[in-house]
Amino acid sequence: MQEGGLPDRRPPPEAVDTVPVPAVTEAYARAEDKAPTVPVPAVIEPLAPAAGEALAARRRTWAARRFDMAACGCLVICLTLWAVSLADVHVHDVATAGLGLVSVLPVTFWTALGVLTVSFCATVTCRPRRWPVLAGHVVVLIAILHATPAILYGTLRYSWAWKHVGVIDYIIHNGVNFNLGGILGPYQGWPGFFALNSTLTSASGLGSALRYAQWVLPFNDLLWVGPVILIARAFTSDRRLIWTAAWLFTVSNWIGQDYFSPQALAYFLYLTVIAICIRWFWVPGDPVARDCPDGRSRRSRSTRYALAAALLPMMAAIASSHQLTPFMLIAALTALALFREFRHRVLLPVAMTVTTLGWLAYGARSWLGANRSQLLQGLGLPWANASSHVVSEGTVPPDQVIIDWGVRSLSGAMAVLAVVGFVRYRRHHTARARRSWWRIALLAGASMPALAANSYGGEIVFRVYLFALPFLAVAAAAAFFPHPRAGRPSWTALVLMGTVLLLSVGYSLGNFGEESVNYFTPQEVAASEWLYRNAPPGALLVGADSNFPWAFVHYNWYSYTFLDTMPGSSGRAFLRTPVATVANIMKHYPSYLILTTSQAAEINMTGAWPAGEYSRLTHDLLSSGKFRVVYQNANDVILQLDTSHDRSEGR
């Protein structure tokens, strides 16, 4: 039988759908059969059948052990190369490097990543049953990709993470104030993550979340990969597909929402709720739901409701921690319910909707009331929302163009792979399995309606990709392993290696390429700490932009003005007469103007100002005589308006 012109390698339907993991056994057997054979001298009598089988089994065991030892050896080599590479990095160069960490990481780092990728692809193709070895590869990958900045920098990366530390500091001292308003007011409307970290910071005696916040990034990535594996296991028992999905998810998640943030925690809970829903509450008769606790609906009704009740704390935590994630979860649950793809079709979507609306009416009402017009701004404008972050290539430096095209290619490649995997899986499976597979498309598309709701500060297209990514990764893995018996392991391994290496290039550009913006030198952190130690309550803090370590303490004491976001005509006026404009802003006394390396890097990278404008601003301000330097180090400066001239002129 042939289907679509290809040789049909499918086993009979009953073999696929009723026998657990047909799979991997054959792939193994083929890999193990390729083990080098020991030459047998001709003079030896042919062995008895039983002895021959025992010898063959022993050879296979030895081949398998050699394979495992080689994979473990690769892991050790990767870790060694990684450690050596970290010692070779001149971290101060990151602040001025065109492609951030990509420009400064030595060849040993990239060799470690390459060896790890090759080792994983070989292991997952030939020895997928060795889950500890595969898990070791994934953990080492996450360590290399996400612990590198924490180890190298010694300071917390990304300015928003510093702000989150400030919200925690506020809650420790003042509790939650729904009506606080101001620049960081939204966080008071969804305080769950901050309250949790306030408790951890106070109870542990650490004093500030800065002590551990930089390590949260690899921790979040480890957290996320668990439910992603569970999601993959809801669709297949082929371990090659499952672990490849976990790998693809990790190397294509360039969005950068894994830092110390509420959305990272809410995303983990979102993934867990979805994983549990599609594993526990799948409709009876699902061919791949063998190991689900729901036991193909043999569980009693009360047990199923108890399992559903376990999801309620997670739903409540999501609703009170983040603005966007609750709606993404409602969309996913509703999509599954509408297409009758799981039990509790009414209970779970309604429970999540009621929880979300209840929280909006209670905790977020004040903020929503004050920002109603902003919320409705992008309603019904999907294209405008999706493209609101796009800037003209002519206004950004060539390095940023390379990064943009790298991540666009990565996202596009994942979408293409997912479509190919979706189609290949359907071609290789029976009608029942194909129906189960539809859920992957439903869940991947469930976040799309958000595009028509709001631009989310220009980030909605990235968030939609993030919420679709686990399902895209599972579908993309099926492009390589559509069926346990499809394809030849050697070819599959080679194609997988090539693809993953290419994806890793895009990921490295997206994840490491902008580190000149995200990295704060110790000197820059010292400048910020000086500012917050010395600025009195009620002061106005002015920055070229908000990309510096700011608001990490006493955030309600100060007001802020950022020169790059001054609206319309005043922005143009500022660029024409920067000294007079800044002096006018800082008439409010006391006020401080802080200018740092990373602000310059971001303004240069985003093209917010014409090239050279930041340097001209700094020079003009310092030479104008209207400002006095109150703090200075090699690259950063803090200024105050010099009022002595005004006083002397007045006299």
Next chain:
Amino acid sequence: MIPSADLRRLAIALTPAAAGWVVLIITAVAGHSVIRAVAVFAFVLVGPGVAVVRLLPIRDVLERGVLVLALGLSLALLTAEATAISHILRPAVVLVVLILICSAAALTELAMKGGRSS
């Protein structure tokens, strides 16, 4: 005399709550130390999750692990949030509530197993 199997079951069920009391004592006496930080993070992140997941009919190791973390984080988050909104956010208050959650889960587990065996 209580059978040893029942005693073992009782001890296992009460372990998260007992660990919570130990952590509470450490926070009171240990000052600013690494042990205190590790103990607090370990209990808050997984203690309540371990206690509650024992009530669920789940055998899969990964699924249990993910749920332990997700439930532990959620329960700790909701407790801390409620105390912060009420302006009674004190580490001891949050820890005691989490210990009570662990104890309630342990008692429920024992009641369920007792009912099943009788």
